[in-house]
Amino acid sequence: MASTVSNHISESKASLTINGRFDFSIHRDFRANYEQILGASGVRELDVDLKGVDYVDSSALGMLLLLREKATTKNIQMKLVGAQSAVRQVLEVANFGRLFAIS
Amino acid sequence: MKILLADDTPENLFLFSQHLKGQGHEIVTAKNGEEAVAAYRSEHPDLVIMDVMMPVMDGYEATADIRRIDPTHWVPIIFLSANTDDGERTKGLEAGGDDYLAKPVNLAILTNKVRALRRIADMQDQVSHYARELQANLEQNRDEQQLARHLLNHIVRQDKAEQELVNAWVAPAQHFTGDVAITARTPANELNVLLADATGHGLAAAISVLPVIETFYSMTEKGFSLSSIVRELNRKVKHLLPIDRFVATVLISIDYTNRTVRIWNGGSPEVVFVTDGGVVQRIWKSVHPALGILSDAEFDSNPQVYLWDEPGEIILCSDGLPEAEDSAGIPFSMTRFLSLLSRPYGTGRFKVLADALQSHIQGAQQRDDISLLAVRCAGELEWLQMTEAIPASPQHNTTGHSRWRFSLSLSAEEIKHLDALPLIMNWLDQLQINPEHRNQAFLILGELFNNALDHGLLHLDSKLKQDPDGFEQFISMREARLSQLTDATIEVDLERFYLTGSDLLRLRVRDSGPGFDRAAMLEKRKDAADQLSGRGIMLVKQLCLSLTYSEQGNDVTAVYSLA
Numbered sequence: 159m160a161s162t163v164s165n166h167i168s169e170s171k172a173s174l175t176i177n178g179r180f181d182f183s184i185h186r187d188f189r190a191n192y193e194q195i196l197g198a199s200g201v202r203e204l205d206v207d208l209k210g211v212d213y214v215d216s217s218a219l220g221m222l223l224l225l226r227e228k229a230t231t232k233n234i235q236m237k238l239v240g241a242q243s244a245v246r247q248v249l250e251v252a253n254f255g256r257l258f259a260i261s
Numbered sequence: 262m263k264i265l266l267a268d269d270t271p272e273n274l275f276l277f278s279q280h281l282k283g284q285g286h287e288i289v290t291a292k293n294g295e296e297a298v299a300a301y302r303s304e305h306p307d308l309v310i311m312d313v314m315m316p317v318m319d320g321y322e323a324t325a326d327i328r329r330i331d332p333t334h335w336v337p338i339i340f341l342s343a344n345t346d347d348g349e350r351t352k353g354l355e356a357g358g359d360d361y362l363a364k365p366v367n368l369a370i371l372t373n374k375v376r377a378l379r380r381i382a383d384m385q386d387q388v389s390h391y392a393r394e395l396q397a398n399l400e401q402n403r404d405e406q407q408l409a410r411h412l413l414n415h416i417v418r419q420d421k422a423e424q425e426l427v428n429a430w431v432a433p434a435q436h437f438t439g440d441v442a443i444t445a446r447t448p449a450n451e452l453n454v455l456l457a458d459a460t461g462h463g464l465a466a467a468i469s470v471l472p473v474i475e476t477f478y479s480m481t482e483k484g485f486s487l488s489s490i491v492r493e494l495n496r497k498v499k500h501l502l503p504i505d506r507f508v509a510t511v512l513i514s515i516d517y518t519n520r521t522v523r524i525w526n527g528g529s530p531e532v533v534f535v536t537d538g539g540v541v542q543r544i545w546k547s548v549h550p551a552l553g554i555l556s557d558a559e560f561d562s563n564p565q566v567y568l569w570d571e572p573g574e575i576i577l578c579s580d581g582l583p584e585a586e587d588s589a590g591i592p593f594s595m596t597r598f599l600s601l602l603s604r605p606y607g608t609g610r611f612k613v614l615a616d617a618l619q620s621h622i623q624g625a626q627q628r629d630d631i632s633l634l635a636v637r638c639a640g641e642l643e644w645l646q647m648t649e650a651i652p653a654s655p656q657h658n659t660t661g662h663s664r665w666r667f668s669l670s671l672s673a674e675e676i677k678h679l680d681a682l683p684l685i686m687n688w689l690d691q692l693q694i695n696p697e698h699r700n701q702a703f704l705i706l707g708e709l710f711n712n713a714l715d716h717g718l719l720h721l722d723s724k725l726k727q728d729p730d731g732f733e734q735f736i737s738m739r740e741a742r743l744s745q746l747t748d749a750t751i752e753v754d755l756e757r758f759y760l761t762g763s764d765l766l767r768l769r770v771r772d773s774g775p776g777f778d779r780a781a782m783l784e785k786r787k788d789a790a791d792q793l794s795g796r797g798i799m800l801v802k803q804l805c806l807s808l809t810y811s812e813q814g815n816d817v818t819a820v821y822s823l824a
Contacts, residue, residue, distance in 0.1 A: 216460040220505030
């Protein structure tokens with residue numbers, strides 16, 4: 159099944175939702191979605207929703223790092239939410255807890 | 262477009278050419294097959310309308326000839342014939358024609374067929390064009406890849422020397438691997454091992470990891486500490502690579518003389534120390550982000566340290582290994598890996614792991630680079646006899662004829678943050694000391710310097726260093742006391758001089774600590790249990806002509822022969 163990326167913006171809160179495999183194949187969709195969010199004025203918080211993600215690879219981690227940098231320059235607080243156990247493990251090995259609020 | 266009309270009936274030629282000219286086409290005519298082929302050759306039409314029944318050479322033969330002229334460039338050929346049975350049509354298509362128009366010709370149908378066939382021919386041209394471009398790109402790509410492979414093969418040193426201690430298995434997902442497993446020796450003969458996994462795979466990943474390789478080799482050779490090396494690697498990767506690219510890394514330094522392992526793991530799967538009997542003694546998880554993510558200020562370069570009492574192996578892998586899927590899509594998994602390696606395989610462990618992995622990935626598409634490394638940690642401690650310091654012969658106390666002299670004085674801040682030894686060694690390199698002597702000098706100086714620091718300034722008791730737990734206590738005490746160090750100095754003096762025909766190197770280290778009671782120390786050391794802590798000095802004594810301590814004990818001079 160193909161992965162999907164979608165976003166939702168509501169005043170100062172935005173969410174970026176990914177479903178399925180989070181890997182290099184979705185990098186264009188990922189970018190299109192975050193550009194929408196970063197382009198919307200007034201966004202202060204961004205939740206990256208990983209509830210529906212079953213697999214994450216190093217290019218996905220790279221995408222998150224890139225997004226984090228862009229969000230920081232726009233003063234947007236970024237969080238990773240809903241990471242399931244397999245994904246959580248990858249985030250742990252990568253020590254991403256040092257860089258992101260993960261819930 | 263340019264249309265070639267071939268018909269032996271002049272009235273037909275006239276009729277068709279007028280009709281088609283009226284639609285904007287350019288017309289070339291031929292009265293028979295032979296003329297048609299010649300006209301095709303010289304005029305390069307975009308489409309051919311060929312009468313079948315012609316003298317000299319018929320339409321089928323002419324078509325066959327035309328097709329032979331340039332098989333790669335397809336030009337539509339429409340036959341005209343009064344005979345329309347299937348047998349005839351088949352003959353025509355087999356000769357290389359594309360369509361068939363019955364005579365007498367319906368001009369409207371002719372127009373439509375011309376248009377339709379031309380559209381298909383245009384698409385065909387485009388496809389051919391892309392195919393040619395693709396082919397050219399592929400060839401250029403192939404050349405670039407060959408060059409890249411040549412470069413990479415020369416940068417990664419093919420070191421046969423560590424075959425006894427290190428087993429490595431690297432399986433790239435494509436032609437190039439972003440995984441690198443390399444080793445190098447420090448001047449003190451410690452074994453440094455690097456396993457690096459750059460994001461992604463293929464040529465881009467392989468390129469990402471190049472700066473790491475060079476830096477690892479050069480800093481190891483110069484004697485930089487593991488901590489300094491990993492810090493510099495992080496700086497390099499962060500500076501050179503874009504933000505979404507990083508390098509998961511394990512850096513290990515093994516001192517076989519002192520049976521210690523220093524290890525730094527950032528972003529890589531657990532590294533395991535397992536004894537030959539299959540007991541897992543240590544698991545070192547990734548406690549840092551991978552290289553290239555944190556700034557220098559945020560970066561923690563401190564390694565974890567372990568002293569082994571039972572021989573075993575350090576087993577490590579890149580994340581491609583636990584994620585490697587079999588043909589059913591099931592990953593190998595870290596759980597399986599850990600349970601597999603914690604069995605009493607003795608020295609056959611690596612082969613068991615490699616074989617299990619091989620059969621697992623058999624028949625499946627490999628998504629990521631896979632690396633597996635096993636480093637042997639064994640070797641008998643030599644129980645060396647404790648002896649007195651070798652008294653300097655009266656001659657060594659005279660100055661002799663000095664060639665050069667180098668002095669360095671470090672205060673607390675420098676002692677804490679500076680990797681002094683490699684810098685001093687760099688001076689020795691400039692002053693052209695023979696490489697073999699250079700390494701021994703590094704060993705001697707390292708031992709004297711570390712003693713001055715650990716015992717002279719930090720007042721640490723080496724007795725702790727005898728077993729794995731005590732050792733870890735020693736390490737954390739050392740860290741704590743070092744961070745609190747103030748008002749302290751270490752002075753290092755190096756001098757090369759001639760004395761009665763001998764070419765000598767004098768190494769002197771003085772610390773500002775209270776010194777030690779040498780008589781009492783020697784009494785204590787008659788106890789066999791203390792033999793482990795004195796081995797460094799024993800090694801120094803074996804290498805030097807003389808080793809003398811001052812009365813107070815905080816000033817030691819070694820004289821080494823450069824012959």
